[in-house]
Amino acid sequence: MMEAKLHYHPLIRHLLSTTDISEDNVRLLLELPIVEQDVGKGHTIVAEGDRPSRCCLILEGFTCRSRVLADGARQIVAFHVPGDLPDLQSLHLKRMDHSLTTLSPARLAFIPHEALRGLLRANHDLAESLWRRTLIDAAILREWVTSIGRKLARARIAHILCELTVRTAAVEVGNDTRIALPVTQNELADALGLTIVSVNRHLQEFRREGLLELRHRTLTIYDWSKLRHIAEFDSDYLHFTRPPDAVSVLLGERR
Amino acid sequence: MMEAKLHYHPLIRHLLSTTDISEDNVRLLLELPIVEQDVGKGHTIVAEGDRPSRCCLILEGFTCRSRVLADGARQIVAFHVPGDLPDLQSLHLKRMDHSLTTLSPARLAFIPHEALRGLLRANHDLAESLWRRTLIDAAILREWVTSIGRKLARARIAHILCELTVRTAAVEVGNDTRIALPVTQNELADALGLTIVSVNRHLQEFRREGLLELRHRTLTIYDWSKLRHIAEFDSDYLHFTRPPDAVSVLLGERR
DNA sequence: CGGGGTATTGAGCGCCCTCAATCCCTGTGG
């Protein structure tokens, strides 16, 4: 499976950037009996209440985790980019407490729990790497709680855009401040605990200030440093161990 | 170490309620070279930026994880009750991205990373149980994001009180609707993304309605069912596998 | 009998929400 271009496989780029995992171990992961599938936008991969028997790996496209409240309000609790294993947790938590849906057309790969569990039992390093991945997911959630709980809408929006830019840069090969971001203002609002009206007005303000532009599913950042400042964005919480070049550029000076 | 009363050890009660771990395996954990320590209220166990070399187990008392923003605002991103391993993540994420402090006088036990890592490497079941614990922490964070992002102050406050009651009931032996809750209104506000003024007013309203009382570090709930309804509280996200009796009573009918 | 932390109260304001209409863009089909 993509032997020649192993470095360009999203999962591999991702694991390499956030863990000390060896390439051999990654290869073992990809040799599991994987089933690939293309799905459209708005596809529900697993729903709240499900008890999945396989994990999902995102090869292309974006997905999100979300919950719906009694009054119909939706809260998105995570975005996922290529290389993410969005429901790795289902390996140990039987019942899904939220839904997983695609935000764009996506190419997914499914790994049976049974096979993955067997591999992790035999390979402790790999198990540690994946455990680490889930811990980074939790770190991102802490950052979201902080952002939603204590920042104004302007800073919240700036923050999520910073995060998505860096996370995308870690797996994509390309321009680092012009990224494909298949996320509607509605979805941003649902992730940030805001309304679409508020998101829209602040995005317009950013645009007027010449800070960034978000149209046609493409985010273009003109003043990364200022955006980062508005967001109070510090990428430490993403816990890169070996950030790819594109990410290093964005992060600038490291402490 | 407390051989006779093994069932009453907080860590054990906790692990038994949220995992399928065997008592033998828990015993192995407690046979590690543990150092116990008593600390006062407001003690910083580990600070943001630290690179701890040991994990902390809470034997008695409450702690919280928190972050401080540039403008001085504080966001609490987790509460911890006896039996919790609040910085288990430091085993795999070197640098702390938040601080860990005590909310009350506490008795802590410290387990060296080295020893714990060795044990987990040899005992995959135990490693899975602890991984599961960190996944439940993440599930709680998702619930917090949902609550802070999409619920009114009244529901948010009700929700955190429900959660703390159930989580405490899982490790404490005693009355299930009258719990020791050493949390100030200020700390509740910092956890919920509210101000102390707002928390205070809603708590008074609850009190006036005869729903609950929170004074002298004690929470007394008079109408659990109504509180649960206001909070839209569904304990599924806590992922109990074998809830203790006190918890079962609170949860009522299970789906 | 202070003293510090905690809780309570009041007045005024502002950020974001709600509701609802309109515009824009893109893809589709006649």
Place this chain on the structure above:
DNA sequence: CCACAGGGATTGAGGGCGCTCAATACCCCG
């Protein structure tokens, strides 16, 4: 080539929840 549909973005007006600021009351403890 244009009419049409539909999702998404934009705009306006008005209102409310929670915030800010600030003063006061409470209560445990030495």
